[in-house]
Amino acid sequence: MLLCDIGNTYLHFFCRGKIWKERANSITKKNPEIPIYYISVSKKNEKKLLESHNKCVNIEKLLKLDTIYQGLGIDRKAACLAIQNGTIVDAGSAITIDIMQSGIHLGGYILPGLASYKQLFSAIDALRMEFNFDISLVSLPQNTRDAISFGCIKSIILTIQNVAKDDCIYFTGGDGKFLSRFFDKSVYDNTLVFKGMSKVLQNNLKGSL
Amino acid sequence: MLLCDIGNTYLHFFCRGKIWKERANSITKKNPEIPIYYISVSKKNEKKLLESHNKCVNIEKLLKLDTIYQGLGIDRKAACLAIQNGTIVDAGSAITIDIMQSGIHLGGYILPGLASYKQLFSAIDALRMEFNFDISLVSLPQNTRDAISFGCIKSIILTIQNVAKDDCIYFTGGDGKFLSRFFDKSVYDNTLVFKGMSKVLQNNLKGSL
Numbered sequence: 001m002l003l004c005d006i007g008n009t010y011l012h013f014f015c016r017g018k019i020w021k022e023r024a025n026s027i028t029k030k031n032p033e034i035p036i037y038y039i040s041v042s043k044k045n046e047k048k049l050l051e052s053h054n055k056c057v058n059i060e061k062l063l064k065l066d067t068i069y070q071g072l073g074i075d076r077k078a079a080c081l082a083i084q085n086g087t088i089v090d091a092g093s094a095i096t097i098d099i100m101q102s103g104i105h106l107g108g109y110i111l112p113g114l115a116s117y118k119q120l121f122s123a124i125d126a127l128r129m130e131f132n133f134d135i136s137l138v139s140l141p142q143n144t145r146d147a148i149s150f151g152c153i154k155s156i157i158l159t160i161q162n163v164a165k166d167d168c169i170y171f172t173g174g175d176g177k178f179l180s181r182f183f184d185k186s187v188y189d190n191t192l193v194f195k196g197m198s199k200v201l202q203n204n205l206k207g208s209l
Numbered sequence: 210m211l212l213c214d215i216g217n218t219y220l221h222f223f224c225r226g227k228i229w230k231e232r233a234n235s236i237t238k239k240n241p242e243i244p245i246y247y248i249s250v251s252k253k254n255e256k257k258l259l260e261s262h263n264k265c266v267n268i269e270k271l272l273k274l275d276t277i278y279q280g281l282g283i284d285r286k287a288a289c290l291a292i293q294n295g296t297i298v299d300a301g302s303a304i305t306i307d308i309m310q311s312g313i314h315l316g317g318y319i320l321p322g323l324a325s326y327k328q329l330f331s332a333i334d335a336l337r338m339e340f341n342f343d344i345s346l347v348s349l350p351q352n353t354r355d356a357i358s359f360g361c362i363k364s365i366i367l368t369i370q371n372v373a374k375d376d377c378i379y380f381t382g383g384d385g386k387f388l389s390r391f392f393d394k395s396v397y398d399n400t401l402v403f404k405g406m407s408k409v410l411q412n413n414l415k416g417s418l
Contacts (some may be wrong), residue, residue, distance in 0.1 A: 070352040094330075097360075099349060107349025111360040112321075112329045120321050121303075122328050140308060140316025140372070143279040151306075151320040154363035154371070162367055163349070 001201070004032060005075055005193050006040035006049060007091070014194035024048040037201055039063070039193075062200045066107035072098075079172060080105050081196035087164035088192065091175035098118045102188070110154055111159065114175045117152040133178065157182045210410065211239060214402050215249035215258060218302070223403035233257040235245065246410055248272070248283045248402075258397035258416055268406065271413050279285065288381060289314050290405035296373035297401065300384035306369055308376070323384045326361040368392045 003014040005157045005182040010021040010068060019196040040046040050056050071082075073096070079088050080098050088098045091113065098108035098199065112120070118131055130165070132149040137157065141147040155181065160169065164183075171180040172192040180188040212223040219230040231237060233254040239245065243265040249255040259265050274286045282291075282305070288297050289307050297307045300322065307317035323327065323340070331337045341358040346366065350356040365388065369378065373392075380389040381401040388399040398404070 068339065068351050094351060095360075096356075104342050107365070108355070109350050109356040109360040109363060110330075112326065116329050121319075141318045142277050142316050144319070147305075147318040151304075151318040151368065154318070155368040158367040158371055159360065159364040161364070205377050 002034050002036045003201075004036050004038035004049060005078070005197070006038055006045045007075070007198075008042050008045070008091075011045060012193070013050060017021050017125070019189075019191055020123075020185050027052040030143065032150060035193060039197065041073055041080055043092060051076065059197065062204050063196070064200075065105050067107075069105060070105055072105070072108070074109070075193050078190075078194075078196035078200075079192045079201065080169075081199060082192050083170055086168040086170055087160065089160060089171045089176065089179065090173040090192075091171065091179050092173040094173070095164075095173075095179075097157060097163060104121055109159075109163075111156055113155075114152065121148050127182055137182070140181060153182075210344055210407070211245045212403050212406050212410075213242050213245050213258060214287070214406070215245035215254045216284070216301075217251050217254070220254060220258060221402070223400060223406075226400075228400055228403065238354055245302050246406065248287055248406065250284055268410060268413075272360065272405070273409075274314050275312065276316075278314060278316055281314070281317070284402050285317070287405035288379075288401045289373055289402050290408060292379055295377040295379055296369065296370060298378060298380045298385065298388065299382040299401075300388050301382040304365060304382075304384070304388075305400075306372060308372060317370075318372075320365055323361065323365075323387075326357075330357050346391070362391075389405040399408075 005012040005186060008109045009198045011024060018135050027048060030053055032054055035057055036053055037057050039060055060074050063081060065079050065080055076098060079090055080100055083100045084103050086100055090096045093113045095111040095113055096108060099106040122154050132145050135146055135149040139152050141150045169183050169186040170192060173188055177188045180186040210380040214221040221230045236257060240395045241261055241263055244266055245262055246266050246268050250271055254258060269283050272286050274289055285305050288299055289309055292309045293312050295309055299305045302322045304322055307315060308315040327340055338354050341354050344355055344358040345389040346363050350359045378392050379401060380395060381399055386397045389395040
């Protein structure tokens with residue numbers, strides 16, 4: 001089964017436990033006999049996938065999450081569907097944090113992504129510098145580079161901690177691995193979105209395939 | 210005594226308990242007999258002040274703060290000098306947080322300003338919206354607008370709380386009033402920078418004037 005998660009920058013593919021990303025303008029040819037089951041947050045990139053492959057199936061409508069949240073992105077929904085209990089953190093261009101309890105989505109919130117924080121500070125002359133990712137979050141910073149790194153990383157960590165409490169935290173996305181190391185009870189899994197998609201597909205395609 | 214704090218956007222003036230701001234390109238004429246004691250983080254705007262008034266005295270060198278922090282902005286230094294014990298939060302285009310203990314600066318860190326957070330999200334189509342400043346920070350958000358408001362405000366609050374602990378928190382700057390209402394043990398004082406400048410001037414000018 002070939003799965004695809006179409007984002008604003010990349011198309012992420014998943015097949016037999018393997019995950020890889022491709023740019024919308026250089027999608028490689030896939031076996032035309034194999035259907036691509038996909039979700040998308042980008043109309044433009046979705047069009048590119050449809051042009052590159054004949055058998056594409058948008059499975060958005062199959063992803064039913066028990067929630068009262070209005071406007072939850074389809075990729076967030078997929079990641080949440082993979083987890084029964086816990087906090088899900090998708091750390092990409094934005095960082096989304098969602099809480100699942102007994103298969104029910106309790107709500108969630110959004111922080112800027114690490115790259116956005118960096119970009120933001122780069123607009124201020126005196127603060128235009130690289131982050132220090134080895135910063136201590138215990139002792140107070142004593143220079144500007146540490147001060148902006150500490151501020152951003154600590155504010156992200158504290159906010160996740162505050163909401164997750166003692167839950168297990170499931171990290172995914174480009175900066176998920178980095179952030180997961182600040183938490184004892186955490187799992188990094190860059191296939192979380194695809195696990196949710198697979199779960200839904202398996203439930204729905206039983207019998208019909 | 211006329212004081213001026215020259216920032217990147219505005220020049221803030223202070224005289225006899227009154228505070229006001231002016232743009233660098235439209236500085237009003239001041240009494241030419243009165244010296245303006247100033248600090249500046251903007252060479253460009255400093256030049257404008259010097260062009261507009263003959264008697265200007267940069268008091269940067271008088272502001273001596275006991276700290277090992279490298280590269281502390283002169284306005285941060287002035288605000289810190291106003292406080293013996295406590296946490297100082299200057300919430301402007303960036304949010305700086307500094308800790309003072311017995312007149313010694315223990316360190317500090319930097320977060321993006323509220324306006325920067327908004328600007329940051331506006332880069333992502335789906336997240337381009339106004340903040341909800343009346344957001345509850347207790348219950349989990351159930352829509353995108355609340356999700357980005359909750360993320361930003363809560364991450365700022367938690368990070369200040371974590372470092373300040375039981376200290377009194379002194380807020381200043383454009384968003385200081387808004388942020389101060391999330392803390393019981395807090396003071397909002399938009400003259401903090403000028404209080405530090407006055408203190409230093411009073412100590413240094415004794416006898417010499």
